[in-house]
Amino acid sequence: MANSVTKHFIRDSYGRWTCIEPAILDLPTGRIEVAPGTRLVRGTKFMGVDVAEFLDKQYGALQRP
Secondary structure, eight states, rough: OHHHHHHHEEETTTEEEEEOSSSEEETTEEEEEETEEEEEEEEEBBTTHHHHHHHHHHHHHOOOO
């Protein structure tokens, strides 16, 4: 799941995530659609969810061996 989610976003050196292609996130709290160009930062909620925190966790899971 992590790879399929993070491939829709890029993370800059400041920790901001930018959506680069339409993304649909199926989360326990519901479905979230993110449009290209949307920027997400930790601590800011998008549709009631800290999506940047979620992406950081998914990205971190990819970095583990």
